[in-house]
Each structure stands twice: as structure tokens, then as C-alpha cells.
Amino acid sequence: MRIVFLGPPGAGKGTQAETISKEKNLSHISSGNLLREAVETGTETGIKARDYIEKGLLVPDQIVVDIIKERILKDDCKEGFILDGFPRTLSQAKVLDEMLKKLGNKLDLVFYFAVSKESVVLRLSGRRICSICGANYHVKYVPSSKDGICDKCGGKLYQRADDKLETVLERMRVYHEQTEDLIEYYRKNDILKEIVSDANIETITKNILDIIKSNLKYKPLISFGVI
Ligand code: AMP
Numbered sequence: 001m002r003i004v005f006l007g008p009p010g011a012g013k014g015t016q017a018e019t020i021s022k023e024k025n026l027s028h029i030s031s032g033n034l035l036r037e038a039v040e041t042g043t044e045t046g047i048k049a050r051d052y053i054e055k056g057l058l059v060p061d062q063i064v065v066d067i068i069k070e071r072i073l074k075d076d077c078k079e080g081f082i083l084d085g086f087p088r089t090l091s092q093a094k095v096l097d098e099m100l101k102k103l104g105n106k107l108d109l110v111f112y113f114a115v116s117k118e119s120v121v122l123r124l125s126g127r128r129i130c131s132i133c134g135a136n137y138h139v140k141y142v143p144s145s146k147d148g149i150c151d152k153c154g155g156k157l158y159q160r161a162d163d164k165l166e167t168v169l170e171r172m173r174v175y176h177e178q179t180e181d182l183i184e185y186y187r188k189n190d191i192l193k194e195i196v197s198d199a200n201i202e203t204i205t206k207n208i209l210d211i212i213k214s215n216l217k218y219k220p221l222i223s224f225g226v227i
Contacts, residue, residue, distance in 0.1 A: 001026060001080040001212065002105060004087070004096075006182055007113030008175045009168070010120040010127070011197045012204065015136050016113075017084040019205050024212065027076045031086035033134065034067050035059060056162050056170035058088055058178060065095050072099065080108075088179045093186075109215055110186040111208060115197040117172060124168045128157040142201070 001024065005013040014030060021028035035053060038046035045067060049059045058064075068086050071077070087093040100106050126139040128148075132155030137144050144151050162171065186192040193211050195204055 001108045001216075002100065003080070003082045003212075004107060004110040004186075005082060005084045005113065006110055006179070006186070007197065008115060008120055008179075009171045010124040011113035011115040012123070012201070013084045013113055015142075015201060016204060016208060017082045018136070020208055020212075021082050023205075023209065025079065027074075027081040028084060029068065029071050029077070029081050029086070030084040031064055031068060031088075032084075034071060035064070038067070054161060054167075056167040056174060058174055061089060061091050061095075064088075065092060068096070069099060072103075087182060088175075090181055090185060093182055107186075107189075107191055109212065110189075110192050111211070112183055112186070112192055112194050113197040114194055119198055120172060121165070121168060124163045125165060127163050128159055130155040131158050132156075 003020075003026070005017055007013055014032075017028045017030065020026070035046070035049045039050045039053065040046070045063055048063055052059045064086060068083070072081065083096075087096050097106070123138065123141070126141070128137045128139060128144075129135070130137075130150035130153060133150060133153045135150055135152050136142070137150075137157060144157060148157050149155070150157060161167070183192065195207055197204060199207075
């Protein structure tokens with residue numbers, strides 16, 4: 001299955017992508033993580049992307065598209081993936097459609113995570129990330145058992161520089177201006193499923209899994225290679 005998680009920053013896309021990808025054996029591709037890795041390792045892409053990320057702006061399409069193309073062609077994506085944070089512009093969405101078409105595939109589902117601005121600010125300002133394994137926590141909603149330490153690997157937790165209030169507000173503005181149009185784009189393609197992301201984490205996971213299950217049920221048998 002090829003799935004996109006769409007929604008504003010802090011809507012819970014990353015947290016759900018982590019769980020659902022494990023549950024359904026799909027690769028979790030986060031454009032934000034790929035870009036941050038490139039920044040940390042100091043690659044040419046990372047050097048170009050850094051300023052945009054720090055300011056809460058979108059990295060130019062070509063840079064992100066190249067990173068995603070390379071990632072999608074890897075072996076672990078053959079059975080499917082969850083794209084988290086990509087596409088974020090109409091032109092990225094069109095490139096993705098073209099890319100999948102060339103591979104003889106298409107997107108199966110797009111989950112739109114609807115969430116209020118107040119929740120976004122609360123979630124992002126409390127978000128903490130493990131410096132080793134990248135696991136997500138929240139000081140109030142998903143605290144680690146030991147303050148500042150990851151439960152999974154013992155790594156130190158940190159706050160992303162772009163999760164500071166001023167940058168969060170800028171990221172929200174950019175989302176409304178450049179990404180929101182994608183909701184209509186995918187609604188027209190009839191693959192959009194809306195998830196109310198103000199509910200608790202387990203409920204949202206269950207909703208997503210139920211939708212994936214019913215989507216599989218109604219796929220024609222030919223797509224399973226039965227006919
Ligand atoms: P995220 O972790 O998804 O919130 O992304 C963090 C930052 O990476 C964003 O604020 C952008 O600067 C950049 N970024 C991630 N994905 C994209 C994308 N698809 N297009 C452009 N910039 C992106």
C-alpha cells in the first residue's frame with residue numbers, strides 16, 4: 001500500500017506513521033527526518049536546506065523531490081510506504097503521481113489529519129525527540145518514564161529548534177498558504193480520508209487501521225494477483 005499522511009505540523013502524522021508502518025509492514029518515509037539527517041551529516045542537500053528549515057519555510061521542491069525519489073526506489077519500499085510530510089505543495093504532489101505512474105503504481109490512500117491551531121501549538125511546544133533513535137515524546141501527553149531520557153534506547157531527548165513558538169506559527173502560516181490546497185487535490189482523486197486528530201493516540205491509530213482494512217477489502221481481486 002502507498003499512503004500519504006497530510007496535515008499541519010504537529011497533527012500527529014509522525015507518531016501515527018511510526019506505529020502504522022510497523023503494524024502494516026510499510027516503510028515510514030518522513031521528508032523532515034530525511035532533510036534533518038542531511039543537515040546533520042552536512043551533505044550538499046543539507047547545506048542548501050538548513051536555512052529554510054530553521055526559518056520554518058518550505059525547502060525548494062527540487063531538493064525535496066530528489067531526496068524522496070531516491071528513497072522510494074529503495075528495496076524496502078517495494079511493498080509500500082507511508083509518506084509523512086511529503087508532498088507539501090501541488091507541484092510535489094504532481095511529481096509524486098508521475099513518479100508512481102512510471103513505476104506502475106499509484107497512491108492508495110491519503111489521510112488528512114484535521115487538528116485545531118491550539119492543539120498544534122500545545123503539541124509542538126511540548127514535543128521532545130530522542131537524539132539516538134528519533135522516537136517522539138511529549139512532556140505532557142507522552143512523557144518518557146525518566147525525565148529527558150528515551151524509554152526505548154536511553155538516548156537524550158531534545159526539542160527541535162523549529163518547535164519554538166515563533167517558528168511554529170510561521171510553519172502554520174506556510175502550511176495554510178502552500179499545503180492546504182492538497183486536501184482538495186486528493187479529495188477530487190477520491191482517495192482522501194479525514195482523521196480527527198484531536199482524539200487520543202490509540203483511537204486515531206484504530207481509525208486509521210480500520211480504514212486501511214476496509215480499503216483492502218474492496219480492492220478488486222486482480223490487484224492481489226488472484227485473477
Ligand atoms: P517536518 O518534520 O515534516 O515538520 O519538516 C520539518 C521542515 O523540513 C519543514 O518545516 C520544512 O522546512 C522541511 N520540509 C519537510 N518536508 C518538506 C517538503 N515536503 N517540502 C518542503 N520542505 C519540507
